[in-house]
Amino acid sequence: MRKYKFFVDLEKEERWLNEMARNGYVLERKSGMGYRFENSPAERAVIRIDYRMFRNGADFEDYRALFEDSGWTHIAGTRRSGAQYFKKSQAQEDEDIFSDVDSKAARYKRLSEMWGSLAASFIPLCAVLIMLGNIDPLALLTPADLYYTPELWEKSGAAFWRAFLFETPFALFRGAVFLALPLMVILSAFFSARAKRQYRNLRV
Amino acid sequence: MSRSKHLPLTETVYYVLLALTEPAHGYLILQKIEELSRGGVRMAAGTLYGAIDNLLKLGWIGPVSSDDSRRKVYVITDKGMAMLRLDFERMTHMIDTTKQRLDL
Numbered sequence: 001m002r003k004y005k006f007f008v009d010l011e012k013e014e015r016w017l018n019e020m021a022r023n024g025y026v027l028e029r030k031s032g033m034g035y036r037f038e039n040s041p042a043e044r045a046v047i048r049i050d051y052r053m054f055r056n057g058a059d060f061e062d063y064r065a066l067f068e069d070s071g072w073t074h075i076a077g078t079r080r081s082g083a084q085y086f087k088k089s090q091a092q093e094d095e096d097i098f099s100d101v102d103s104k105a106a107r108y109k110r111l112s113e114m115w116g117s118l119a120a121s122f123i124p125l126c127a128v129l130i131m132l133g134n135i136d137p138l139a140l141l142t143p144a145d146l147y148y149t150p151e152l153w154e155k156s157g158a159a160f161w162r163a164f165l166f167e168t169p170f171a172l173f174r175g176a177v178f179l180a181l182p183l184m185v186i187l188s189a190f191f192s193a194r195a196k197r198q199y200r201n202l203r204v
Numbered sequence: 205m206s207r208s209k210h211l212p213l214t215e216t217v218y219y220v221l222l223a224l225t226e227p228a229h230g231y232l233i234l235q236k237i238e239e240l241s242r243g244g245v246r247m248a249a250g251t252l253y254g255a256i257d258n259l260l261k262l263g264w265i266g267p268v269s270s271d272d273s274r275r276k277v278y279v280i281t282d283k284g285m286a287m288l289r290l291d292f293e294r295m296t297h298m299i300d301t302t303k304q305r306l307d308l
Contacts, residue, residue: 048250050250052253058276059276061273061274062229062230062274062275062276063253065229065230065231065274065275066229066230066231066249066252066253066275067249067250067253069230069231069234069249069275070231070234070248070249072249096248096250097248097249097250097251098248098250098251099246099247099248099251100214100216100251102214102216103216103248103250103251103254103255106254107250
């Protein structure tokens with residue numbers, strides 16, 4: 001069975017995957033937003049998600065070996081993907097890959113840092129494109145600026161409507177492009193702050 | 205008395221350092237800790253990995269070469285040993301004082 005979902009919250013994602021497992025659908029593979037489940041009702045599997053990136057392949061292998069030695073099968077995740085999915089079969093429901101609060105909280109700290117650096121890397125890109133005049137997010141406040149046809153707003157009657165309707169799809173597209181990057185910055189910063197809050201909440 | 209900001213060590217860190225007075229890879233560390241604590245401390249894989257990562261950054265443990273191509277082997281460094289001793293002395297002092305105060 002295949003399902004498509006997008007999660008920002010590791011805990012919610014983990015809860016959903018474990019609910020699926022309890023109903024007999026155990027995560028088998030994940031690619032992008034697609035989750036593939038295998039039907040194995042008797043497995044009594046527990047799914048846990050870690051969040052970690054690795055400098056090199058050897059570190060990643062060492063990490064996976066430690067989990068596998070401890071009875072956790074690595075289901076999904078690559079060296080740079082961040083989220084790492086593990087399962088343990090015939091496990092107690094409260095089995096975890098973390099045995100203290102600090103390490104469980106540190107998972108959110110790493111997640112928060114990733115979103116933070118993503119936001120930080122979009123900011124200079126945004127600034128350069130705005131300075132070069134390639135994008136103009138302020139035009140979104142005055143949508144007329146999204147139309148580039150010379151003297152469009154001085155035209156009238158059929159000539160106006162023809163030019164206006166012709167350019168509207170382009171103007172909408174332009175607006176979407178202008179909005180995309182600043183939106184990425186804002187969303188990344190928001191997700192970073194969210195993960196940071198989860199980190200703090202767990203620590204007290 | 206001025207003290208290192210790292211003291212007191214957490215139970216996790218203390219046991220990892222104690223286990224690594226002999227070279228060991230990840231899972232062996234988990235087994236040793238369980239043995240050293242007489243089954244009292246059962247550390248999970250993610251927690252241990254985070255501790256190893258942290259201790260490597262602090263320079264309290266270091267990698268040693270091994271025959272195992274998948275598993276890295278670590279051992280305590282002089283700096284790590286010094287921290288372990290400091291925390292041991294801190295705890296010994298606490299135990300001695302408690303014994304005196306409570307006539308144990």
